Amino acid sequence: MRKPTRSLRGAVLGLVATATAAVVAMAATGPAQAQTQAHAQETQARAAAQAVPRSTPGHLVPRELPPHPSSDWYASDVTQGLPETAPFCVEKTLPSAGATHRIFWTEYDTSATQIVVRTGTVAAARQLAAAAEQKIRNCAADWQRTYPQGTASWRDYGALAVEDGAHVYGVHTSYPDSEPGIHLFGVGRDGRTVTIVTWGQMGDYDQAPLADFQRTITTAVVKLYHP
Numbered sequence: 001m002r003k004p005t006r007s008l009r010g011a012v013l014g015l016v017a018t019a020t021a022a023v024v025a026m027a028a029t030g031p032a033q034a035q036t037q038a039h040a041q042e043t044q045a046r047a048a049a050q051a052v053p054r055s056t057p058g059h060l061v062p063r064e065l066p067p068h069p070s071s072d073w074y075a076s077d078v079t080q081g082l083p084e085t086a087p088f089c090v091e092k093t094l095p096s097a098g099a100t101h102r103i104f105w106t107e108y109d110t111s112a113t114q115i116v117v118r119t120g121t122v123a124a125a126r127q128l129a130a131a132a133e134q135k136i137r138n139c140a141a142d143w144q145r146t147y148p149q150g151t152a153s154w155r156d157y158g159a160l161a162v163e164d165g166a167h168v169y170g171v172h173t174s175y176p177d178s179e180p181g182i183h184l185f186g187v188g189r190d191g192r193t194v195t196i197v198t199w200g201q202m203g204d205y206d207q208a209p210l211a212d213f214q215r216t217i218t219t220a221v222v223k224l225y226h227p
Contacts, residue, residue: 057193058223059102060114066212071106078102087113087198088183089139093132110201118193125192132196136169136185143173150175162221163190168214172205182208186217190224
C-alpha cells in the first residue's frame with residue numbers, strides 16, 4: 001500500500017491522533033487490548049484516507065499494457081492523488097485535486113504509470129490535456145538543457161480517434177556511459193476527464209512497442225467513462 005498523498009495527510013493525522021487518544025482512554029482495560037484497538041483504528045484511518053470513490057473513472061489493468069517479452073506486468077492499487085514520484089516529462093503539470101493513479105512494473109526495467117484527473121469542466125479538461133501535451137513536446141529540449149552532455153529527441157506519433165481524442169508521443173534520451181532510455185506517452189480525454197499513460201525502459205525507438213501502446217491508450221480513454 002502506498003503512503004497517503006499530501007492532500008490526504010491532514011485527514012490521516014487527525015484520525016491517527018484520535019486513535020492515540022483512545023489508547024489513553026482505554027488504559028484501564030489493559031495495555032495489550034488498548035494497543036490492539038489503537039492499531040486497528042490507525043489502520044482504518046489510513047485505509048479511509050486512500051479509499052477510492054466508486055465514481056472514480058476506470059483505470060488500466062496489467063493485461064492491457066504492451067506485453068513484455070520476458071515478464072508479467074504488476075500493478076499497485078488505484079490510489080487517490082498523484083504518484084510520489086512524478087512520471088518523466090510531466091512533472092509539475094497535473095493537479096492532485098481530482099487525480100487518481102496506478103503504477104505498473106515488470107521484473108525488469110520496464111515500467112508504466114497511469115494518471116487520471118477529473119476536472120470541474122470540459123474546458124478545464126481541454127486546457128489540462130493541452131498543457132500536458134505541450135510539456136511532453138518540450139521535454140527533450142528541457143532535458144538536454146539540464147544535461148548538456150547528453151542528447152535527447154522526441155517524435156509525434158499522431159492522434160487517435162477515441163472519445164474526445166488522444167495523442168501519442170515518444171521521447172528518447174541518451175547520456176555518456178549510461179544506457180539510453182525510451183519513453184512513450186499517451187494523453188487522452190473524455191469530457192471533463194483526462195488521462196496520461198507513460199511507458200518507459202532502457203532502449204531506443206525501435207524497441208518501443210508503439211502499436212501495442214496505441215491500443216493501451218485507446219483502452220485507457222474508453223475506460224474513463226463512468227455513468
